[in-house]
Amino acid sequence: MLYNRDRATKYMQEAGISAIIATAPKSITYFSGYSWPLESSMRQYMFTPEASSELMFPGFVLIPVEGEPTLILGSRFAMNSDDVWIQDVRLFGDNFPFDLSMTPTGLDGMIGKVMRGNSYKTPVDALVAVMRERGLADGRRIGVEIEGMGDGGRLALANELPGATLLDCTKLIRLVRMVKTDAEINRMRKAIEIAERAAIAAIEQAQPNGTLEAIEREYRVRLGEHCADFAAVQLAAGGVGLTTQPTYAPSGGEVVFTDWCAIYRNYWADIGMSFMFEAPPELVRKKDAALKACVAAGGRTLQPGVKASEVFRAMCEALSEGGIEGNEPQGHGIGLDVREYPIIVPDREGRIVDDCVDVSADFPLEANMVINLEIGHFLPGIGAIQNEQSFIVRPGGGELLIPYSRRSPVLAG
Incomplete structure (x- = not known):
């Protein structure tokens, strides 16, 4: 793996936060190994003309002080995650329209996971669900990398997690990344x-x-x-x-x-x-x-x-x-x-x-x-x-x- 887990844990403990939510594409690569070259270039207005310039395909990595991290990824890009080191990969959103007339039965692995679909409509839905599973939704201080999250995503996360204290940890992540593995x-x-x-x-x-x-x-x-x-x-x-x-x-x-x-x-x-x-x-x-x-x-x-x-x-x-x-x-x-x-x-x-x-x-x-x-x-x-x-x-x-x-x-x- 690329990221320095001990260093990230040390910074979280010193800051008194229970988890980091990485949102910027390069931070997601650092913490998970996942990358997609066009991720930081694709913006919402490029697909919906009246929309904002926020990222079209956002994702998250949740890194808790205790327990394993989770990668949250759009369904369309799940096949690009085969070599990530995170075991818990949650998918959100719609996929491409499939022609199933020739689809074989018994598909397994990531192909099978994608074909079975998912229960999360948005990345925030998936993130909130994971945080609730991990006991991080209430009474916890959570670091959020503001840099990769648009206003809409920040507002949605705050609305879904009223019991958590969300703190900007953008520069904390830069400090974690400056010592190389x-x-x-x-x-x-x-x-x-x-x-x-x-x-x-x-x-x-x-x-x-x-x-x-x-x-x-x-x-x-x-x-x-x-x-x-x-x-x-x-x-x-x-x-x-x-x-x-x-x-x-x-x-x-x-x-x-x-x-x-x-x-x-x-x-x-x-x-x-x-x-x-x-x-x-x-x-x-x-x-x-x-x-x-x-x-x-x-x-x-x-x-x-x-x-x-x-x-x-x-x-x-x-x-x-x-x-x-x-x-x-x-x-x-x-x-x-x-x-x-x-x-x-x-x-x-x-x-x-x-x-x-x-x-x-x-x-x-x-x-x-x-x-x-x-x-x-x-x-x-x-x-x-x-x-x-x-x-x-x-x-x-x-x-x-x-x-x-x-x-x-x-x-x-």
Whole structure:
């Protein structure tokens, strides 16, 4: 399974809640393993023009402090749940109109379950029924992820559970997700390996004055060979700003900043490097070395107990030692989203708050967080240098998620 059950239980106990209701598609994937690529794109108005922009096919995962979780899923998508690790799957809503004239008898498994139908009209009906079965409907504090639930769903749930105290736990779930399980790290490592190889291949076939479209095409093909999905490629046009325009064509003498994203089995890869078609000038080499030192310094600082602001400070100090001032590095968690907690920034005395948690935004790092560290340096008219790598927080300092082996013509490794 992907989710860290012990961590989720710890947060629920500290918040004094008896269960979490996950509602956002990525949280449902995290807690159950279920995913459907179009789930977050389909909205009610796309099927009923006068309707709202709420999710067309909502679902839930109920995660109680005690007992097993329940996945609540629309009947039309039940056949997409064969590989989930949750045993209790409840179906709601109507299915497709079936032609039963050739249907064999004795269908079993999920096919049989779907054919027998279900007794829940809406996802809220199914959720309320499960909560009543589990004794969670009255006198309990329940965390609800507000992010994936529209106004109609929240109102219906509140009306059906007047005896429960419903609390927003959206940020609590983000805090649970920021420390990765071994299963997550394995998927992320694979995602990075695929993206890195695909990006290198795309760079190696690039031509001076060739277009971004040609680079992107090669990247897409290489990703597809390994069942990874394209997310983005962006360059720094002329060293001034980022572009995804397919017609942009870096010149032969430009330092080309590249940022590459991909998704493998729901998990993101986010990498960055720069390249040139000719030998880089000495000043560019020096600045590139400073960027490498910046990311390496941040990586060494990624230890349990170290605060995010301390990592930021270490990266800034390394930049300064390399002769670069006024250029802020970046860092962020990564996983089911391209940017997750923790965020590597200065301590601004902000807080992460919902109805269930209230913690400093500059919290100490924990082992098994996966964090991207990156720094870009912009040289108008010349190009831009980029370096971005992914680390796992370890007691002895950050461990690179993969052994990066960037070759010529890649400049920043």
